[in-house]
Amino acid sequence: MSVSINDIFDDQIAEVLTRLANGESLRSIGNDARMPKHTTFLLWVSKDPVLAEHYARAREVGMDAIGEEILEIVDSSTPDTAARDRLRYDARRWYLSKLAPKKYGDKLDMTSSDGSMSQPSVIRIVAADDRSKD
Template structure:
């Protein structure tokens, strides 16, 4: 027999708060009294009010992760942390932030819209100087400069 899947305001608040504080959905759903991950994903797909709560929690989580990454960088600058360790942790936060921006949860997502396999046409909107600046920023962000 599966767990009950009644969506209550207290469960929504608990999920939202725990997500916003950086806890994984997997961990939250393993806790007693919480719905399964499948139930949460079903709520995301079928209940707009839950989707909004979920998205707002993820947005708050982004701000918190940004603060943590800034603190890590400052701790290196202040000589309190090892640069390699801090860089590795910051890279993880950047990777996780990219994963949280799942296309299907963005407003206006259209699964039937064609996906551009070749990014080159999208670059046509930039001048050669802007493309050079973008490439320099990409190299800097990747730590190649």
């Protein structure tokens, strides 16, 4: 049984997409000697609309995997690893907020239900002993 060059490319593409969906970066995948360089893969994506759709979906799933990794980092943190874990947490959170700000970014919603801009409400909390000063 012979293996065609297309079979090799299909296997590489499938592995790249799987690794992306697991949260690995395209650059780190491209550093694997068995895989195409990230620039080569992006060239393939730019020339193939079907591959572009698969790539986008794999990246989306990969971001969720990174989000789950953040939870694992926080859940497994110990006093001895807290500083390193905080750095790992912050880096991943920042990365996700830049790649998918609508899903993972900080959001301040200043619109009302009808879509118009609303004025932020200021709530004053008064302690019991401060009420007599008003």
